[in-house]
Amino acid sequence: MRPHHWLALLPLAALLGAPFVANRVETTVLGLPFLLAWCVGAVLLTSATMALIHHLDRRDGGDA
């Protein structure tokens, strides 16, 4: 594990923690109830984080 790989814990925490910290209707985001908006946000965060990790891996060299 390279140090920046730990970044992946961020989206994992957002996805698995969703029902514990975001289980409510208010505040709506773009019309979405809060829980659904949180899940969508966590998915976008995942995509961005994984792209960043991949970018850093490639910059460091390696087989990616």
Add this chain to the structure above:
Amino acid sequence: MTAALVPIAAAFALAIGLGLYARRGRTMKLEEWSVGGRRFGTLFVFLLMAGEIYTTFTLLGGSGWAYGKGAPAFYIICYGTVSYVMSYWLLPPIWRYATEQKLLSQADFWARQYGSKGLGLLVAVVGVVALVPYLVLQLKGLGLIVSEASYGRVDASTAIWLGTAALVTYVSASGIHGSALTALAKDVLILVVVVALGLWLPWTLFGGVGPMFARIAAERPEFLVLPARGMSASWFASTVLLSALGLYLWPQNFASIFTAKGPGALRRNASLMPLYQLVLLFVFFTGFAALLVVPGLEGADVDLALLRLVRAELPPWVVGVVGAAGVLTALVPGSMILMAAGTTLANTGYRALRPEADDATIARVAKWGVPAVAAVALWFTLRGGTTIVALLLMGYAFVTQLFPSLLLALLGGRWRVPALAAGAGIVAGVATVAVQTLSGVTLAQLAPGLPGAVLDLNVGVVALLVNVAVTGAVAVVTRPSR
């Protein structure tokens, strides 16, 4: 009404046409047929994985869950995403080993890693037993979609026969190349259809997505949050985690890793697949719109929510296009399932029994496995009954039982356990799942004294713990003394 039949017929024709076209200029050796000669780049790996993960179950089940249960449906968005995070580290070493060893099926991985044909056979059996109900579900979905979208002109069993014939034809001819090309058509069409429906319906019916949720919040507020007990927060988190562990362990998903030409294609997909996951958002919108417009569907009928809403609100040609997208959504994963089953039966099963068989014979057995498995699935589908849903849930829990031994094999070194330990763990886990599913026992019945958050945990957790405990115990007992 006839306007609806045209797009549906076109979808069947397109699938068969693309399937046969994909064969052009190739000699179909088994490695070409099952894993595309290991030459697929990021795009086709993406299309295959998106093609087999987003099935009729996603389309009908996703909208059905939003319609029937509400917020618990959101777990579907989350579990795939968790799986894609793990895929960044899990898939490249699997790919590397599979490429070095020229593996063709999931079970080959266990057989080779643990040096045991017996373990390979066990994994093959678990995989094929899990696959059949998954294929049955695709065929059932296909029947449902075609009969609804054709306004009953084509009955479900005719559609199921047609679909099975189409599948066997193009899978036998082109193998994975046919699936990849059809997946391209399917992913584009389903994306357009689902996003258009998910925006258009709430907009015309309620003036937008925001006003739609505002109405649900006023009339059915319990649909937008998780309940305190039952499908509660701890149910959600444990189900997300368990399903995420299982996603790539479906034999067809595992084998699609082998099609990549390099680990980069797999790593790039770890950030692409989550974006495609957002298609589900629009599937949910449609389910929630149906909740307000066509209420009253219950039990298994909630899966009809999307189709009933579309029929009630949109002209026949649109209904036909939705039906066409649905047909492709059933055929693509169906073809991947058939291929994975055929390859597993031949390359792991037949080869273990007849080690002297040459490659041409194995390829022939794999291709004959396709109509055989299709016939079994067809029989289950037409026979009907609800037991198949129980089988599918069992299938999900079955493939998840392969996770501990996969992880141990990848970690290697001092984590290596003998094949006997891995096999005993899988058998114990699978047996626990079977007993739980068939007897319908819940944690609440087993240990009523535990706090609610523990009782709501997905029961699959128990099987996985049993699996790990048995693997560990057998590994310790059989360890050679030093």
